[in-house]
Amino acid sequence: MRKGQKKLSASLEALKKAEAICESNGLKLTKLRKQVLNLIWKKPGYVKAYDLLDELKKVDPSAKPPTVYRTLDFLMENGLIHKIQSVNAFIGCPHPDEHNECYFLICDRCQKIEECCSTKINNVVSSTSKNNNFTPSKVTFEIAGTCQNCLN
Amino acid sequence: MRKGQKKLSASLEALKKAEAICESNGLKLTKLRKQVLNLIWKKPGYVKAYDLLDELKKVDPSAKPPTVYRTLDFLMENGLIHKIQSVNAFIGCPHPDEHNECYFLICDRCQKIEECCSTKINNVVSSTSKNNNFTPSKVTFEIAGTCQNCLN
């Protein structure tokens, strides 16, 4: 497999899933939303909102912060991307059709993020909440560190 | 126990621990640092940096953002407080002498935060990292939702 190819197909895959999800929910995946989703998937690591804005401006100089943040909000609401709270950045979700609470491994060096969702984590969230009489609604679980690739 | 008493003693307790930690590490818990730590503990829920700044200005009108952020940095470096990433706010650590990776339950309604550290969570962090050939350095684990008290 050539360099970039895996990423390319992941991006296409993501777009297809996004279209399916929007279709089945009566939502519109507009040109702008597609553009932003593609920009997010094209970057090898996580993406900052204002970097996205700069990219957008290249094709539409009138793009402004609300252009980006509104689009990010739409994509997040529909599980297509995630906000990574510990770095204030965004990343595409590789499986938006499966569930919406995702967990992350964030490499400090290369900015790449892997999802690490598991029932094990889900279970710990549940039991921790139960033990504390807490009703959970949103989980933030992010492990920052160094990925295998960057360790060498 | 009267209202506020639990919080008061928790605050005093926190200050004592802070003094001990600084003492044993050759660090200075200056007047400013004590003030900020106290302000954080006095609030019933989490505290925003600029709210702290407003409080500080009441006693020292010359206080400015770096005053607050530098002090917060010191307190965080020494495990005395935590930054809550999902709300961009700060909270005192009830057990800064025990460990430094803490996990949180955050009530959306009353802004109160409980630490929910457990070996169970530590173990999941370890196993998740191991399974992904990832070397963790900093964990963000925050469950947002509704606390028992606010549910009624």
Place this chain on the structure above:
DNA sequence: AACAATGATGTTATATTATAACATTTATAT
């Protein structure tokens, strides 16, 4: 087709969160 209603985008302005860079003061060690 005309109209109303909704959703999406455009635009201006501003709010919120955080840091860089350099100056001054205070504490500590020699």
Place this chain on the structure above:
DNA sequence: ATATAAATGTTATAATATAACATCATTGTT
């Protein structure tokens, strides 16, 4: 007393995000 380092003061600005209102596009109804 002097040098050094640590802490604080000060100015300016960077980075992140939203409020409010205007315009345009899409859809459904009359």
